[in-house]
Amino acid sequence: MRLVAILLTFGLPAILAAPPASAREAVDASAPVDLSVTVYRDPNRQIGAEMDRRWPRGFAMISETRDVVLPAGESTIRFEGVAEGMVAVSAIVTGLPGGTIEKNRNADLLSPAALVDGTLGNRVTVTRTNPGTGQKQAESAIVRSRADGGLVLQTSNGFEAVRCSGSPEGLAFDRIPAGLSAKPVFSINTRAETGGSYRVTLTYLAWGFDWQAHYVATLADPQRKGADAINLVSWLTILNDNDQTFADTQLMAVAGTLQITSDLQALADPPSGGPLRLVCYPIGSTATGSPVPDYGPYPPPPPPPAPMMMDEAIIVTGSRMQRKAVETAAPIAVVAAEEQLGDLKLYRVPERMAVAAKGLKQIAFLQRDKVAGHFLYTASCSPGDEGGGPLAAGMLLATRNDEKHGLGVALPMGGITIFEPSSAGDLLVGEENLRDFAVGQDVEISLGDSSQVFAVCDRKGAARSNDAKPGDIYGKMQAVITNANNHPVRIRLRAGWAVDWEIRKARGHKLKDGYHVLEASVPAGSTRKLTWEARPIAPK
Numbered sequence: 001m002r003l004v005a006i007l008l009t010f011g012l013p014a015i016l017a018a019p020p021a022s023a024r025e026a027v028d029a030s031a032p033v034d035l036s037v038t039v040y041r042d043p044n045r046q047i048g049a050e051m052d053r054r055w056p057r058g059f060a061m062i063s064e065t066r067d068v069v070l071p072a073g074e075s076t077i078r079f080e081g082v083a084e085g086m087v088a089v090s091a092i093v094t095g096l097p098g099g100t101i102e103k104n105r106n107a108d109l110l111s112p113a114a115l116v117d118g119t120l121g122n123r124v125t126v127t128r129t130n131p132g133t134g135q136k137q138a139e140s141a142i143v144r145s146r147a148d149g150g151l152v153l154q155t156s157n158g159f160e161a162v163r164c165s166g167s168p169e170g171l172a173f174d175r176i177p178a179g180l181s182a183k184p185v186f187s188i189n190t191r192a193e194t195g196g197s198y199r200v201t202l203t204y205l206a207w208g209f210d211w212q213a214h215y216v217a218t219l220a221d222p223q224r225k226g227a228d229a230i231n232l233v234s235w236l237t238i239l240n241d242n243d244q245t246f247a248d249t250q251l252m253a254v255a256g257t258l259q260i261t262s263d264l265q266a267l268a269d270p271p272s273g274g275p276l277r278l279v280c281y282p283i284g285s286t287a288t289g290s291p292v293p294d295y296g297p298y299p300p301p302p303p304p305p306a307p308m309m310m311d312e313a314i315i316v317t318g319s320r321m322q323r324k325a326v327e328t329a330a331p332i333a334v335v336a337a338e339e340q341l342g343d344l345k346l347y348r349v350p351e352r353m354a355v356a357a358k359g360l361k362q363i364a365f366l367q368r369d370k371v372a373g374h375f376l377y378t379a380s381c382s383p384g385d386e387g388g389g390p391l392a393a394g395m396l397l398a399t400r401n402d403e404k405h406g407l408g409v410a411l412p413m414g415g416i417t418i419f420e421p422s423s424a425g426d427l428l429v430g431e432e433n434l435r436d437f438a439v440g441q442d443v444e445i446s447l448g449d450s451s452q453v454f455a456v457c458d459r460k461g462a463a464r465s466n467d468a469k470p471g472d473i474y475g476k477m478q479a480v481i482t483n484a485n486n487h488p489v490r491i492r493l494r495a496g497w498a499v500d501w502e503i504r505k506a507r508g509h510k511l512k513d514g515y516h517v518l519e520a521s522v523p524a525g526s527t528r529k530l531t532w533e534a535r536p537i538a539p540k
Contacts, residue, residue: 058210118177213414506532
């Protein structure tokens, strides 16, 4: 007879499990012979928001290829070891000769509590060890209580609670209750006219994943006449909050805005397994109670162990590199390749790797050296402003996402950290959050306010837009830009919303992001005056 033993040592149960016996014929699929995991980020996460490492709200599409041997007629195929966050209603099984008749998801995992609850009213073997002689004595008992209020057995001596004798105790079960497994199980009923071996693929969505991008930019020569070559490295950080490790998997991540209407978290409904809650009366009996007044309640069981922390990321390195490494950083061996997925972007990791349970993994997906960019200073001088004293100009690191500037790839939303070389090594000069940037868009990264470039704005007779009347004349505007740097800078001056103002006699004038803007260069250690005329657009 094969026995399943629960060993009660210091009040903490451990399980030694044998394969379950079942009255119904079932077929276990093999472990995955091929596996792919495609991770989708939280569709509701906004720009600048970090993914929640303890409660990730993204998901993944998991595809498992397994082998199965089917008998003739109807059978049940069990897929053991699926993700605990599996959305069972999304599961599809292909490769079966007779298709799928019914799908099922087990509700309970094999655990001390589930094992006791499934054996309620049935016999077990209880073994006690005499602490003085070390001899063991076994006898038959019947489980008479569930696992959530103390384990009560009926023996030849009557009713007694486990762990109250003061001696080491163990329970042995001759079977595992039907439907229990140490790992999450998904099963289907199918039919085959003739038996045989088949290779099938199980594909499903799973809750409890997420990913985010982060960029590290190093400025190569920030003092070269306002221009710069940027060394850029980008990382995907992938989070798996499930208790399952996906080994030797083809790993992919999808970027872009995805429309999700289902509540995947509610649909996942992961199986659960609980501990035994062993209690007993320290004095007296269950019939008479304790004779000691105000003895107080029995101490509660110890809390479950804290979940595994995920503060340490796994940095992936390898041996393959398709392009020249940046000059200022160590070579990166594995770089995810970008592919088109409709209007979305798919990043495919070229080498198979493990996605660890309760873990983080970092994969490089972009490496570009000598990206052409420049520093750009910004100020505002709208005719509707009151003017005043000098204001510090904002500072941007600007480039364009195209091949001419050394990019030409999609840039997913994420944070960016910017370093600048100095005599003391690379020093942090700023951090910012990036939105999604498509190919061909301008990329402008804020670096805060400048302490070297200032603007003074002056309005000479231009009316406010809400006071405008048909036929109002143009008013004169001017801005004085001061550059205290030892190199020339380029200034972008916002001159009001295009829907509110008409602009004329302005050099370097163009429209950008709904604004009238004037762009000009300011020599090193000098000032420059910009002038134009503005007239409010009359309300319609």
